[in-house]
Amino acid sequence: xxxxxxxxxxxxxxxxxxxxxxxxxxxxxxxxxxxxxxxxxxxxxxxxxxxxxxxxxxxxxxxxxxxxxxxxxxxxxxxxxxxxxxxxxxxxxxxxxxxxxxxxxxxxxxxxxxxxxxxxxxxxxxxxxxxxxxxxxxxxxxxxxxxxxxxxxxxxxxxxxxxxxxxxxxxxxxxxxxxxxxxxxxxxxxxxxxxxxxxxxxxxxxxxxxxxxxxxxxxxxxxxxxxxxxxxxxxxxxxxxxxxxxxxxxxxxxxxxxxxxxxxxxxxxxxxxxxxxxxxxxxxxxxxxxxxxxxxxxxxxxxxxxxxxxxxxxxxxxxxxxxxxxxxxxxxxxxxxxxxxxxxxxxxxxxxxxxxxxxxxxxxxxxxxxxxxxxxxxxxxxxxxxxxxxxxxxxxxxxxxxxxxxxxxxxxxxxxxxxxxxxxxxxxxxxx
Ligand SMILES: Nc1ncnc2c1ncn2[C@@H]1O[C@H](COP(=O)(O)OP(=O)(O)OP(=O)(O)O)[C@@H](O)[C@H]1O
Ligand SMILES: [Mg+2]
Numbered sequence: 001x002x003x004x005x006x007x008x009x010x011x012x013x014x015x016x017x018x019x020x021x022x023x024x025x026x027x028x029x030x031x032x033x034x035x036x037x038x039x040x041x042x043x044x045x046x047x048x049x050x051x052x053x054x055x056x057x058x059x060x061x062x063x064x065x066x067x068x069x070x071x072x073x074x075x076x077x078x079x080x081x082x083x084x085x086x087x088x089x090x091x092x093x094x095x096x097x098x099x100x101x102x103x104x105x106x107x108x109x110x111x112x113x114x115x116x117x118x119x120x121x122x123x124x125x126x127x128x129x130x131x132x133x134x135x136x137x138x139x140x141x142x143x144x145x146x147x148x149x150x151x152x153x154x155x156x157x158x159x160x161x162x163x164x165x166x167x168x169x170x171x172x173x174x175x176x177x178x179x180x181x182x183x184x185x186x187x188x189x190x191x192x193x194x195x196x197x198x199x200x201x202x203x204x205x206x207x208x209x210x211x212x213x214x215x216x217x218x219x220x221x222x223x224x225x226x227x228x229x230x231x232x233x234x235x236x237x238x239x240x241x242x243x244x245x246x247x248x249x250x251x252x253x254x255x256x257x258x259x260x261x262x263x264x265x266x267x268x269x270x271x272x273x274x275x276x277x278x279x280x281x282x283x284x285x286x287x288x289x290x291x292x293x294x295x296x297x298x299x300x301x302x303x304x305x306x307x308x309x310x311x312x313x314x315x316x317x318x319x320x321x322x323x324x325x326x327x328x329x330x331x332x333x334x335x336x337x338x339x340x341x342x343x344x345x346x347x348x349x350x351x352x353x354x355x356x357x358x359x360x361x362x363x364x365x366x367x368x369x370x371x372x373x374x375x376x377x378x379x380x381x382x383x384x385x386x387x388x389x390x391x392x393x394x395x396x397x398x399x400x401x402x403x404x405x406x407x408x409x410x411x412x413x414x415x416x417x418x419x420x421x422x423x424x425x426x427x428x429x430x431x432x
Pocket of ligand 1: 043
């Protein structure tokens, strides 16, 4: 995701009805929306946000909260009553129809809930339709359509008519058509809402894949919280025309701006939303390979655990050591910890969803290690933390025993061994 802004909305209002401007004036002066219904319906009230290039920005809210009205102002389908919209740096309100057509061609395309396919045209020609309007020569637009049809998983279907396709496949055509236009920004209004749950899940996953590959900016509307949480890099929550919170799925789950949002998110499938990085704890049982066996043993004794992560320079994870193995080294006066490092730590990267780390967590006696792309140890997820996160139990780590597994050698044995084997120097390594 770049830091460049793709879409920016400032103080956007849209009021339908008799006296739109009057309503805006009164809202800005503090009147409540409900007091003004005689003058008009305030569908969007004072919405400001920025969507970054390459971001999936989800707008979520109950029916009637103003989502569709908001998104329609982003591609000029609706003129704001007040406020401004910029797409890729250019204003899209107050411009001529010709300019607006240009913006739609180059900058913004839309995928609709009910597909809006042309029934008498083949899949290929539906996908190429926008390119035809743009005046692209036949051979070129067919070639491009073909490529995108493959990309959305419809190879072999190019010559069929929409009615010969299932709902999920028809929406793939809708998506392909929007992608064929190759605009910077894709607007999707409840694009998957008409699909069966399983197909819908599949489409969500494919959209995330496509986005990663093509780097499009996507503004996605849904009233389905799980969908919002799964797709969104950030989510704007709307209520009665206002954006009440903008944040990452994690922000919204763990720090809801108000009771409305909190209630909204209480039934969310947390395992699909929360990420390893979002729930991890600082890894506590960690020793540096350079510190040696004595330091490792001491650390495990002090933390009352039978295992520790071993890191090398730059905090790169090398593996795991067990108290028994390290005790053996210490008894034998060995100084190289690396000889007993095992490779059996369960590891994940920070972006992995909790759903995808249960298996590792169950199989591994140690907390799951969270690593960055360079294998650096960022944190750890003890099983108790995982459970607390899923149950939405606030974890103050002091209350929960987040060090595992339990020691397999007694504290006394370790202390005694350290004492009798102690070198006369004081160059003992320490806990990192
Ligand atoms: N063309 C219109 N004329 C009058 N009122 C409208 C118009 N379009 C929308 N509204 C009203 O504006 C409010 C917001 O509607 P909007 O369609 O944006 O909501 P939504 O969040 O998209 O809802 P849904 O989830 O049902 O699609 C509603 O009260 C709606 O009745
Ligand atoms: Mg709508």
